[in-house]
Amino acid sequence: MKLFHAPGSPYSRITRMAVIELDLQDRVAVEEATLRDPASVLLPFNPVGRVPSLVLADGTTITETTPVLMMLDALVPPERRLLPGADRPRALAAYGRVLGMMDGIAVWNRELRRPEHERSPGVIALEALRAVRVADALERDAATGVFTQRDAAWFALVSLLGYCERRHTIFAWRLARPALAALFDAAQSRPSVAQTVPPAGPAR
Incomplete structure (x- = not known):
């Protein structure tokens, strides 16, 4: 999997921290992308052109912070997940x-x-x-x-x-x-x- 981010984006920073916290660096490659750029490496994967964008192994691209966190959480045991549930x-x-x-x-x-x-x-x-x-x-x-x-x-x-x-x-x-x-x-x-x-x- 690949996570596209922009260094100044607070939204993508949340997901970058999540990759580190969940110890997923060996499963999720993190790549910087330019924004508002018609030549951005992100656009072939996500025509919206927003970060964070998580490209799955089959090419499906998940975008926006919470859906990306949901996908990252799915890679770890329930007790390690970061998104709070209805019980909290x-x-x-x-x-x-x-x-x-x-x-x-x-x-x-x-x-x-x-x-x-x-x-x-x-x-x-x-x-x-x-x-x-x-x-x-x-x-x-x-x-x-x-x-x-x-x-x-x-x-x-x-x-x-x-x-x-x-x-x-x-x-x-x-x-x-x-x-x-x-x-x-x-x-x-x-x-x-x-x-x-x-x-x-x-x-x-």
């Missing part, structure tokens, strides 16, 4: 919140990459407010033990905060959120986290 609704809810915030941060960041005269102040204000609101909810989750297990919710959160730390520095996510800051800082020594740090983005 708080972790599943937190996972969904993290992905929702990641979507909003991506929109916000994309707006800031446009020339100033093409930016939408309304979109930026909406996504900035959403980010604060969700980050506050995630702070409460972290403070009440929702992220004590290293599952998909934990890795998604670390990936999200790592993206903000390196590529969306305009968002002061650490402010008044000590539980999130402590979780993120403690996570940095974990091999799967240390080996997938995204490149720094332009200053904003």
Whole structure:
């Protein structure tokens, strides 16, 4: 199998960390792909052109973070799987919140990459407010033990905060959120986290 990723993508970073955590490096080759590129090596496998994309042995391509995690989880015993199930609704809810915030941060960041005269102040204000609101909810989750297990919710959160730390520095996510800051800082020594740090983005 082959996992296509982009180094700056927080979505594909979740799955890259999963490959390491589940000890699947000998079964899943990880390959970098360019995005928004008509010559990208990804496009023959996935015409959507998004990462993560997992190409199976028969050529079937699974895309989007959660379906890719489902396929990776299927390769290991149930007790090692990363996606929380219906028996852990708080972790599943937190996972969904993290992905929702990641979507909003991506929109916000994309707006800031446009020339100033093409930016939408309304979109930026909406996504900035959403980010604060969700980050506050995630702070409460972290403070009440929702992220004590290293599952998909934990890795998604670390990936999200790592993206903000390196590529969306305009968002002061650490402010008044000590539980999130402590979780993120403690996570940095974990091999799967240390080996997938995204490149720094332009200053904003």
